[in-house]
Amino acid sequence: DQQVKQNSPSLSVQEGRISILNCDYTNSMFDYFLWYKKYPAEGPTFLISISSIKDKNEDGRFTVFLNKSAKHLSLHIVPSQPGDSAVYFCAAVSGAGSYQLTFGKGTKLSVIP
Amino acid sequence: DTGVSQDPRHKITKRGQNVTFRCDPISEHNRLYWYRQTLGQGPEFLTYFQNEAQLEKSRLLSDRFSAERPKGSFSTLEIQRTEQGDSAMYLCASSWTGAEQYFGPGTRLTVT
Numbered sequence: 001d002q003q004v005k006q007n008s009p010s011l012s013v014q015e016g017r018i019s020i021l022n023c024d025y026t027n028s029m030f031d032y033f034l035w036y037k038k039y040p041a042e043g044p045t046f047l048i049s050i051s052s053i054k055d056k057n058e059d060g061r062f063t064v065f066l067n068k069s070a071k072h073l074s075l076h077i078v079p080s081q082p083g084d085s086a087v088y089f090c091a092a093v094s095g096a097g098s099y100q101l102t103f104g105k106g107t108k109l110s111v112i113p
Numbered sequence: 114d115t116g117v118s119q120d121p122r123h124k125i126t127k128r129g130q131n132v133t134f135r136c137d138p139i140s141e142h143n144r145l146y147w148y149r150q151t152l153g154q155g156p157e158f159l160t161y162f163q164n165e166a167q168l169e170k171s172r173l174l175s176d177r178f179s180a181e182r183p184k185g186s187f188s189t190l191e192i193q194r195t196e197q198g199d200s201a202m203y204l205c206a207s208s209w210t211g212a213e214q215y216f217g218p219g220t221r222l223t224v225t
Binding site: 004032034036041042043044045046049089091093097098099100101102103104105106 | 117119144146148153154155156157158161168169171204206208210211212213214215216217218219221
């Protein structure tokens with residue numbers, strides 16, 4: 001049973017436009033959420049995170065929004081650049097114990113020049 | 114700036130052989146994690162160390178798998194009697210806080 005779902009396997013966006021990647025979760029115990037970016041043949045790279053006590057966190061071109069009532073988060077990239085082309089993973093953590101990450105299946109973003 | 118390193122980057126082995134992977138975490142990080150990623154999936158948690166103590170293991174970690182972190186620094190993951198289903202990318206991550214984990218480049222295992 002997938003506790004973290006990324007329902008769009010792929011997304012294509014024109015350079016300079018906004019990219020919006022979505023993620024849904026089912027486990028109410030999750031209280032911290034992260035986005036990772038992964039290039040082929042590399043490990044995931046941490047991008048941005050958000051605590052469940054917030055509804056928005058911003059870092060440069062990247063903003064993550066959290067809607068707890070809908071169990072939904074999204075990553076906005078503005079403006080999108082060709083170097084942003086990668087697979088993006090949403091991950092969630094329950095704050096107790098090991099802090100093991102539960103990942104979605106990822107969304108492949110292609111930014112077209 | 115030394116991030117998480119993993120060795121080897123690629124391993125091809127025949128079914129039934131044993132393999133061992135190494136992970137060197139970021140030096141000040143006391144938490145170390147192993148994950149496995151197969152094609153089309155996100156990484157899946159295997160096991161977790163805090164310092165040298167292995168505190169949690171996933172049910173994915175069958176008895177053919179063993180992990181150690183002998184002095185609370187580097188870690189090894191051994192797979193005995195490899196099976197074709199073990200073919201995957203094995204990822205190591207380390208953390209100081211727990212939630213924000215920093216991943217190594219992974220070891221790609223192919224079992225023929």
